[in-house]
Amino acid sequence: MDFTFTEDQLLFKESVADFLRNEITPEKIRELWDSETGRSDALWTQLAELGLTGMTVPEEFGGLGMNELDFVLLAQECGYVALPEPLVHNVLVAVPTLIACNNDKLKKQWLPKIADGSAKVSVGLEENFLVEDAHVADLLILQSGDELHAISKDAVSLRYNQSIDLSRKLYAVEWTPSAATCIASGDEGKAQIEAIMNRGALACAAQALGLAQRMIEMSVQYTSERHQFGKPIGSFQAVKHHMSNIAVRLEYAKAPVHRAAYAIANGQSTASLNVSHAKLVSTEAADLAAKNCMQVHGAMGYTWEVDLHIFMKKAWAFNSTWGDVAFHKMRVADYIFADDAPLGAGNTFLA
Numbered sequence: 297m298d299f300t301f302t303e304d305q306l307l308f309k310e311s312v313a314d315f316l317r318n319e320i321t322p323e324k325i326r327e328l329w330d331s332e333t334g335r336s337d338a339l340w341t342q343l344a345e346l347g348l349t350g351m352t353v354p355e356e357f358g359g360l361g362m363n364e365l366d367f368v369l370l371a372q373e374c375g376y377v378a379l380p381e382p383l384v385h386n387v388l389v390a391v392p393t394l395i396a397c398n399n400d401k402l403k404k405q406w407l408p409k410i411a412d413g414s415a416k417v418s419v420g421l422e423e424n425f426l427v428e429d430a431h432v433a434d435l436l437i438l439q440s441g442d443e444l445h446a447i448s449k450d451a452v453s454l455r456y457n458q459s460i461d462l463s464r465k466l467y468a469v470e471w472t473p474s475a476a477t478c479i480a481s482g483d484e485g486k487a488q489i490e491a492i493m494n495r496g497a498l499a500c501a502a503q504a505l506g507l508a509q510r511m512i513e514m515s516v517q518y519t520s521e522r523h524q525f526g527k528p529i530g531s532f533q534a535v536k537h538h539m540s541n542i543a544v545r546l547e548y549a550k551a552p553v554h555r556a557a558y559a560i561a562n563g564q565s566t567a568s569l570n571v572s573h574a575k576l577v578s579t580e581a582a583d584l585a586a587k588n589c590m591q592v593h594g595a596m597g598y599t600w601e602v603d604l605h606i607f608m609k610k611a612w613a614f615n616s617t618w619g620d621v622a623f624h625k626m627r628v629a630d631y632i633f634a635d636d637a638p639l640g641a642g643n644t645f646l647a
Contacts (some may be wrong), residue, residue: 336380498556
C-alpha cells in the first residue's frame with residue numbers, strides 16, 4: 297500500500313503555500329482586525345483565481361472536482377498562515393453539504409457561484425451554537441433538530457459575539473424554519489448533520505497542524521536570536537525539550553488527520569471515529585505548541601505586540617469548535633469499548 301501523497305498534490309500544496317505565505321502576513325491579519333468585516337474581497341478574488349474556492353465543486357458546476365484528500369494539505373497551509381478568510385469552511389464543509397442535498401435547483405444556483413468566488417456559504421450546527429462568517433455569507437445552511445434548512449441572508453437576524461481569536465467572526469443567528477427552506481430531514485437529515493460535523497472537525501484538525509508548525513518555527517527563530525549568559529537560549533537543553541516535545545506530538549498527529557481525510561473522501565464507515573481521533577491529537581499538539589512556545593518566549597509571549605498570540609488564540613478556538621474534547625473522546629470511546637469492536641493490527645486498515 298502507498299500512503300504517500302501524489303506528486304501533483306505535493307506540487308499544488310507548495311505553490312499554494314508560497315502564495316499564502318507571501319500574502320497572509322501577521323501585519324495583514326492585524327490590518328483586517330480593524331476593517332468593517334474582518335475580510336478582504338481582494339484576497340478572496342485571488343483565492344478564486346487560483347481555483348481554490350472551487351476545488352471540491354464538481355466539474356459540471358465549474359469546479360475542479362477534487363476531494364478532501366486533495367485539499368487537506370492546503371488546509372494545513374491555511375492554518376500555517378492563520379488565514380482569516382472562510383476558504384477551508386467553504387471547501388470542506390459548505391460545498392459537500394450542498395452536493396449531498398437532494399435539491400438540484402439549489403446546487404445549480406450556488407455551486408457555480410462558490411466556484412468562481414462570487415458567493416460564500418456558511419453552515420451552522422446546534423452543537424456550535426454560533427455561526428462563523430454569517431455576516432459575509434450569501435446563503436446559510438442551518439440545523440433545526442434533525443432538519444437542515446437553506447436560508448438566504450435576508451431571512452436571518454445576526455448578533456455578533458466576540459471570539460478570543462479576533463480573526464474569527466461569530467454570530468448568533470435568529471431565523472424561522474419552514475417547509476420551504478428544508479433541504480433534509482429525518483434519517484437523511486441526521487446523516488447529513490453527522491457528515492457536516494465530521495467535515496468541520498476535519499477542517500479544524502488540518503488547520504491545527506499548520507498552526508502548531510508555525511508556532512514551532514516562530515519559537516525556534518526567537519530562541520536562536522535571544523541571548524542569555526552569552527549564548528542563544530535555543531541552545532539550552534530545557535528549551536530544546538520544549539520544542540522537541542511539540543514536534544513529536546505534531547508528527548504523530550499528521551497521519552490521523554490524513555487518514556480522516558481519506559475516510560471522508562471515500563465514504564468509509566469509520567469516518568466519524570477517524571475524524572474524532574484526528575481532531576483530538578491535532579488540537580492537543582496545537583495546544584501544547586501554544587503552551588510551550590509561550591513559555592520559551594518568556595514574558596514577551598504574553599504581549600499583544602508579539603505575533604505568537606495570533607496563532608495561539610486560533611488554536612485555542614479550534615479546540616472547542618466543531619465538537620469539544622469531551623464530544624470527540626466520547627465518540628472514540630463508544631467505538632473502542634463496544635463488545636464487538638474490531639481492534640488490533642489485523643483490523644487497522646479495514647474500511
